[in-house]
Structures are given as structure tokens and as C-alpha cells.
Amino acid sequence: MKKLTASLFPLLLVGAQACSKSEPPPTPPPTVAAAPTTTLPPAPSVSGATLGNAIGADKKVSAASETFAAKDTIYASVETAGTGHVKLRAVWSFTKGTKTAQVNESVLEFESAGPAVNEFHVSKPSGWPHGDYKVEIFVNDAAAPAVTKSFKVG
Amino acid sequence: MPPEDDDMPDFSDVQGGASSTAPAAKAYEVYVVKSGDSLSKIAKQHYGNANEWKRIFEANTDVLKDPDKIFPGQKLKIPAKG
Numbered sequence: 078m079k080k081l082t083a084s085l086f087p088l089l090l091v092g093a094q095a096c097s098k099s100e101p102p103p104t105p106p107p108t109v110a111a112a113p114t115t116t117l118p119p120a121p122s123v124s125g126a127t128l129g130n131a132i133g134a135d136k137k138v139s140a141a142s143e144t145f146a147a148k149d150t151i152y153a154s155v156e157t158a159g160t161g162h163v164k165l166r167a168v169w170s171f172t173k174g175t176k177t178a179q180v181n182e183s184v185l186e187f188e189s190a191g192p193a194v195n196e197f198h199v200s201k202p203s204g205w206p207h208g209d210y211k212v213e214i215f216v217n218d219a220a221a222p223a224v225t226k227s228f229k230v231g
Numbered sequence: 232m233p234p235e236d237d238d239m240p241d242f243s244d245v246q247g248g249a250s251s252t253a254p255a256a257k258a259y260e261v262y263v264v265k266s267g268d269s270l271s272k273i274a275k276q277h278y279g280n281a282n283e284w285k286r287i288f289e290a291n292t293d294v295l296k297d298p299d300k301i302f303p304g305q306k307l308k309i310p311a312k313g
Contacts, residue, residue: 136252157253166261167249171242178239181247184308187256195251206240 121159123223136194143228147204153197153212163189166215167197207231258311266303
């Protein structure tokens with residue numbers, strides 16, 4: 078019995094080593110190449126509006142003003158940037174106390190490929206009533222105006 | 232467009248326009264039809280020529296099916312002159 082145990086012992090050692098043999102390292106997951114980043118062109122935007130009673134050939138207001146005479150043609154020059162479809166809507170209003178009357182609404186639509194200068198103008202042959210006015214510029218049917226400029230006549 | 236108010240001035244003769252340095256830009260006024268208006272009357276007011284009513288009709292075929300049927304409160308596109 079002792080001889081049998083002795084002869085079996087080496088076999089037991091080999092078996093134990095085989096059981097404790099470490100597992101091969103797991104295969105690392107395949108490396109997925111990062112997707113190329115796509116930079117979208119900037120959406121159309123309005124940078125601000127300037128008011129005046131005259132514009133140059135570049136459609137920019139010659140001399141900025143916020144007060145006008147009754148017989149003035151009033152210009153609003155608006156610069157846009159970005160690419161894509163642009164719809165600019167200018168809404169001119171007269172305010173008296175708590176009441177507001179819309180005076181005129183004009184629209185410009187174009188496919189923008191870069192910076193552009195846009196002008197809106199209003200005139201009144203019989204003369205503007207004295208008082209407070211404003212022009213609101215909306216971009217692409219947004220609910221709120223991108224720019225609001227107030228001005229006076231008289 | 233709010234209803235006419237005797238307390239507010241008359242702005243019916245206001246003329247508006249627009250232009251852009253962007254190529255092929257389209258410009259138009261938005262006119263709100265009033266009681267008694269017709270396309271020829273609106274054309275006369277904006278272009279000085281009542282016969283230009285066709286230009287207004289063609290610019291508004293999405294809202295006008297019959298040039299003789301316009302209604303107060305309708306918003307029409309009035310293409311820029313030229």
C-alpha cells in the first residue's frame with residue numbers, strides 16, 4: 078500500500094499542476110477604428126442690424142441713426158453668415174402706449190453660401206407720424222426675433 | 232393684423248422693400264387683405280398698374296385658387312418690383 082501510494086504521488090502532482098495551469102489570456106476585442114468626424118457647416122445667423130436713412134452700394138447703412146424725419150425712407154441693414162436656406166422677415170411696427178400697429182412686413186429668401194449684407198426699407202409718402210417704432214428681424218420662421226431695433230420719428 | 236383703430240394713425244400708404252448681396256435672393260412684401268380689396272386694386276397700390284394682378288396671383292397659388300376670391304385677413308406675397 079505504501080509503495081502504491083508512493084508510485085501514485087508523482088502522478089497526483091502532475092495532475093494538480095495540469096489543473097492549476099493558467100488559462101490562456103482572453104483574446105482582446107478587435108480594435109474599432111474611430112469614425113471620421115464630420116464638421117457641419119455653420120447654420121445661417123444674423124449678426125445685428127443698423128438703422129439709417131440711406132445705404133451705399135454695399136447695402137450697408139451710410140450713417141447709423143435711431144431718429145428719423147417724417148419724410149425719411151428708413152433702412153435696416155442686416156448682415157448674415159453661414160450656409161443654407163435663409164428666410165429673413167422684417168416686421169416694422171408703430172407703438173403708442175400699450176397699442177402696437179404693424180406698419181409693414183417684408184421678406185428676403187436666398188441660399189446662403191457665405192456672408193451677405195441685406196437691407197429692408199420702408200417709406201411713407203404722406204409722412205411718418207411722430208412717435209415710437211421698432212423693426213424686428215426673424216430668421217427662418219423662428220418664433221422670436223433674432224434682432225429688435227427701436228427708433229423714433231420726430 | 233389687429234383691427235383698425237381710430238386712435239392709431241393710418242399706415243395704408245406705407246411702401247416697403249428689401250434686397251441682398253446674396254445672388255438670386257427673392258424679395259417680397261407680405262400684404263394683409265382688407266375688406267374691399269381685390270388683386271387688381273392691390274396691384275395698382277403696389278405696382279401702379281392694376282394689370283400686374285397676375286404677378287400677385289402667380290406668387291400666391293399656394294393660398295389662392297381663384298384670383299377673384301380673396302378674403303380679409305389673408306396674407307399675400309407681393310413680389311418686389313422689377
